[in-house]
Amino acid sequence: MIQNMHKAIDRFRLDGRIVLITGASSGLGNHFAHLLASAGARVAVAARRADKLQCLVESITAAGGQARALALDVTDSTSVRNCFHELTSWGVPDVVVNNAGITVTRPLLEQTEEDFDSVIETNLKGCWLVATEAARRMVATGRGGSIVNIASILGERVASGVAPYAISKAGVVQTTKVMALELARHNIRVNALLPGYVVTDLNREFLSSAAGDKLRSRIPTRRFNELTDLDGPLLLLVSDAGSGMSGSTLAVDGAHLVNSL
Numbered sequence: 068m069i070q071n072m073h074k075a076i077d078r079f080r081l082d083g084r085i086v087l088i089t090g091a092s093s094g095l096g097n098h099f100a101h102l103l104a105s106a107g108a109r110v111a112v113a114a115r116r117a118d119k120l121q122c123l124v125e126s127i128t129a130a131g132g133q134a135r136a137l138a139l140d141v142t143d144s145t146s147v148r149n150c151f152h153e154l155t156s157w158g159v160p161d162v163v164v165n166n167a168g169i170t171v172t173r174p175l176l177e178q179t180e181e182d183f184d185s186v187i188e189t190n191l192k193g194c195w196l197v198a199t200e201a202a203r204r205m206v207a208t209g210r211g212g213s214i215v216n217i218a219s220i221l222g223e224r225v226a227s228g229v230a231p232y233a234i235s236k237a238g239v240v241q242t243t244k245v246m247a248l249e250l251a252r253h254n255i256r257v258n259a260l261l262p263g264y265v266v267t268d269l270n271r272e273f274l275s276s277a278a279g280d281k282l283r284s285r286i287p288t289r290r291f292n293e294l295t296d297l298d299g300p301l302l303l304l305v306s307d308a309g310s311g312m313s314g315s316t317l318a319v320d321g322a323h324l325v326n327s328l
Contacts, residue, residue, distance in 0.1 A: 084108045085109050088110060110132065110133065111160070120136035121136060165239075186234075214256070217259070239259060292321060
């Protein structure tokens with residue numbers, strides 16, 4: 068029994084795997100890079116400015132992991148292809164974590180066309196460009212792989228003031244399902260992680276304010292997620308432990324999605 072448990076735990080390991088994480092310069096992407104490197108992966112971290120990633124690479128390396136920084140603008144197909152080409156010295160990624168994303172917060176009637184375009188271009192088109200380029204290369208190797216798109220609970224429910232963001236994340240959810248269907252025969256799994264409200268350096272002050280307290284009161288567990296709450300779910304989706312999962316949308320939100328209206 069104990070031996071079988073060890074085998075089950077080993078399925079979460081990523082030793083020898085190559086992982087590409089977009090939007091890795093801060094927040095979730097930064098945390099994911101440390102997590103997957105600690106699970107044994109060689110981690111390529113990408114953002115528009117590779118120099119912003121050097122501290123992350125140094126931190127992972129100092130902890131005994133392997134990491135490298137790549138320049139990537141997910142909205143530019145040429146930049147996406149160049150990023151994957153630069154990574155060929157390591158090989159084709161076994162895992163891609165599509166994490167790059169932005170938002171513009173203001174009431175719907177104050178949102179501009181530029182607001183809409185910038186959010187959709189980054190969150191939805193960027194996700195599609197990276198995932199499809201990764202899939203083409205995974206198919207060529209014949210090894211398969213895992214793609215995890217970071218969506219949001221706002222891909223399934225809505226909130227005021229973030230219309231383009233919610234629209235984009237709903238698109239990411241559907242993108243995940245479409246890709247899962249078409250890529251299944253190539254042994255490529257595509258799943259989406261749907262975080263609820265997660266405490267990061269960027270939102271910590273707001274979430275600890277009176278407005279944050281009001282928001283927390285609407286979450287059944289009465290708590291915001293910490294970054295570490297995403298560790299198990301992400302490891303499940305990227306590793307062999309989740310080999311039977313594709314087309315899944317995994318919410319990590321303290322039951323926020325199932326709260327009564």
